[in-house]
Amino acid sequence: MMWYIVKTIIAALIIVSVTEISRFSTQIGGVIKSLPLISIISFIWIYYDTHDTKVIADLSLSTLWYVLPTLPMFYILPVILNKGVGFYMSLFLSVFITLPGYLVVSKLLNS
Numbered sequence: 001m002m003w004y005i006v007k008t009i010i011a012a013l014i015i016v017s018v019t020e021i022s023r024f025s026t027q028i029g030g031v032i033k034s035l036p037l038i039s040i041i042s043f044i045w046i047y048y049d050t051h052d053t054k055v056i057a058d059l060s061l062s063t064l065w066y067v068l069p070t071l072p073m074f075y076i077l078p079v080i081l082n083k084g085v086g087f088y089m090s091l092f093l094s095v096f097i098t099l100p101g102y103l104v105v106s107k108l109l110n111s
Contacts, residue, residue: 038060039063
């Protein structure tokens with residue numbers, strides 16, 4: 001149980017750090033957020049828990065393929081926001097536009 005609490009605290013600290021740093025510099029916040037910290041930490045935790053490198057290799061490849069459909073979201077969101085659309089609607093639309101990409105990648109990976 002303690003291990004789950006530690007994992008939760010570390011994940012929360014990363015999110016809080018990015019949001020706080022982004023208040024002062026969106027560029028530094030973006031660099032930190034773009035680092036694959038969650039992936040790296042997940043690989044370490046999985047290895048610590050299981051020592052199963054096959055699971056880590058499979059997770060790494062899945063992550064690679066599922067990152068690709070998210071890339072347009074990071075372009076579409078600011079475009080919609082800059083057109084004056086509200087934040088929540090812009091976020092919803094950019095996520096909604098990303099969903100077909102996920103479906104295509106999922107279909108390709110499962111075939």
